Amino acid sequence: MNYILVVDDEEDIRDIYEMVLRRAFPLDVVLAASGNEALKILEERGKPQLIISDLRMPDGDGLFLRQSLLDKNYEIPFIICSTDPVHVLKRKFPGIHGYVEKPKIVGPIVELVDSVVSRYEVPPSYVPVRISFLLRLGTVHFDLYMKISESKYVKMINADEVFVQSDAERFYGKGLKHLYVLAEDADHYLTSIEKNLSALSDEEKADSSTMAVISLESIESVERLSRSLGWKEGVVEAAKNTVNLAIKVASTEPNILKLFKYKLNDAHSKYSQHVGLLALLNCGFCHQLGWISDSAQMKMGLAAIMHDITVDESVYENIELWNEAAYNSTDKSPEVLKYRNHPAEAVNLLLGIKNVPSDVDQIILQHHELKDGRGFPRGLVSSRISPYATLFIIVEDLINFLGDSHDFDVTIDLFIRHRDERYNSGNFKKVFEVLKENVAKSRAKDGRY
Numbered sequence: 001m002n003y004i005l006v007v008d009d010e011e012d013i014r015d016i017y018e019m020v021l022r023r024a025f026p027l028d029v030v031l032a033a034s035g036n037e038a039l040k041i042l043e044e045r046g047k048p049q050l051i052i053s054d055l056r057m058p059d060g061d062g063l064f065l066r067q068s069l070l071d072k073n074y075e076i077p078f079i080i081c082s083t084d085p086v087h088v089l090k091r092k093f094p095g096i097h098g099y100v101e102k103p104k105i106v107g108p109i110v111e112l113v114d115s116v117v118s119r120y121e122v123p124p125s126y127v128p129v130r131i132s133f134l135l136r137l138g139t140v141h142f143d144l145y146m147k148i149s150e151s152k153y154v155k156m157i158n159a160d161e162v163f164v165q166s167d168a169e170r171f172y173g174k175g176l177k178h179l180y181v182l183a184e185d186a187d188h189y190l191t192s193i194e195k196n197l198s199a200l201s202d203e204e205k206a207d208s209s210t211m212a213v214i215s216l217e218s219i220e221s222v223e224r225l226s227r228s229l230g231w232k233e234g235v236v237e238a239a240k241n242t243v244n245l246a247i248k249v250a251s252t253e254p255n256i257l258k259l260f261k262y263k264l265n266d267a268h269s270k271y272s273q274h275v276g277l278l279a280l281l282n283c284g285f286c287h288q289l290g291w292i293s294d295s296a297q298m299k300m301g302l303a304a305i306m307h308d309i310t311v312d313e314s315v316y317e318n319i320e321l322w323n324e325a326a327y328n329s330t331d332k333s334p335e336v337l338k339y340r341n342h343p344a345e346a347v348n349l350l351l352g353i354k355n356v357p358s359d360v361d362q363i364i365l366q367h368h369e370l371k372d373g374r375g376f377p378r379g380l381v382s383s384r385i386s387p388y389a390t391l392f393i394i395v396e397d398l399i400n401f402l403g404d405s406h407d408f409d410v411t412i413d414l415f416i417r418h419r420d421e422r423y424n425s426g427n428f429k430k431v432f433e434v435l436k437e438n439v440a441k442s443r444a445k446d447g448r449y
């Protein structure tokens with residue numbers, strides 16, 4: 001009886017509910033992905049104090065769940081939460097406890113639950129967050145703690161460190177499902193996530209007539225490359241979807257759309273190939289790292305299609321030479337100075353796009369930084385480079401390294417050997433390890449090692 005039941009087919013949304021509810025109420029929160037799963041939980045655990053349900057779900061939607069409860073004569077306060085407007089929800093669900101219109105859920109949910117369940121008298125200092133959720137986020141901007149006892153928490157992961165599968169397994173191995181964050185960090189996070197959710201739902205509404213200007217189909221090498229990198233099936237497909245969505249979001253700004261059309265009109269140009277490949281590999285690597293939340297991939301996709309938007313096509317004829325010239329801080333020739341400034345120029349253009357998720361500007365600004373502080377424009381040391389940017393930098397380095405090579409297996413193996421030392425610490429190391437593991441697994445499967 002002492003629990004709140006949350007029913008939603010989207011994992012990210014369930015995890016956000018859990019965080020919101022556990023922050024405010026001293027009750028267990030149980031999650032279900034469908035109406036049928038919810039009914040099973042009801043049978044096993046008895047009636048919850050409250051049900052929060054999505055409307056559209058496969059395997060038993062919100063209407064089905066509500067009707068099943070009425071048929072069983074269960075009187076349980078019921079809150080429906082959907083992207084449909086409230087007046088539509090009121091018609092579909094007369095007489096229930098409350099209606100919430102997505103994506104603005106955090107505030108309204110707490111208020112509605114508040115009238116059924118009493119809040120903590122003394123709010124907790126730490127809030128539990130599901131480990132699977134942290135894994136999908138890939139990186140969090142606050143410290144993560146492990147609960148030792150009711151009053152004792154120990155810091156396990158620092159803010160801005162990447163969170164990968166091996167981290168998750170370490171905690172699962174201890175029988176844990178949650179880590180903890182400081183309550184004020186949870187509040188900050190919930191405010192920011194709500195902004196990202198709004199951005200995502202606006203994207204869906206974005207004019208679908210805006211054309212996808214990069215012809216992803218033309219990048220034939222991607223499928224083959226993904227096999228050499230040891231990716232699972234379906235990863236490329238998922239990455240393509242995200243990249244297309246990112247292009248759509250960026251194209252809502254007319255100036256950017258114009259630039260895309262001008263710069264990416266030839267799908268076979270070096271520039272188009274670079275940007276397209278980078279966008280796909282970035283999103284694919286997110287998958288491989290277990291960062292499968294829409295927002296993480298959207299950030300990487302957007303950063304990829306925008307990062308070099310002001311760079312001249314001719315630069316791509318010899319990108320490595322340009323990079324070396326720009327790393328050399330004594331080179332003050334006007335064309336090198338301009339090239340050194342392209343990350344900042346891209347960020348300026350980004351400001352014109354509505355609802356860009358946080359972090360994208362940082363990824364773009366840092367995409368030419370190097371682990372040893374020789375990079376540009378800022379010459380940051382590795383601890384100051386954001387986790388997403390770390391992934392971006394390694395992927396772009398790999399693409400430049402591959403160059404015109406056709407034997408991907410050999411070149412990727414060479415890349416791993418050459419770069420082992422460069423990427424042997426901090427966030428770089430974690431990302432690079434995943435790349436190495438993937439490749440090793442794929443080679444073992446092919447029976448070559």
Ligand SMILES: [Fe+2]
Pocket residue numbers: 274307308396
């Ligand atoms: Fe680039």
Ligand SMILES: [Fe+2]
Pocket residue numbers: 307308342367368
């Ligand atoms: Fe660049």
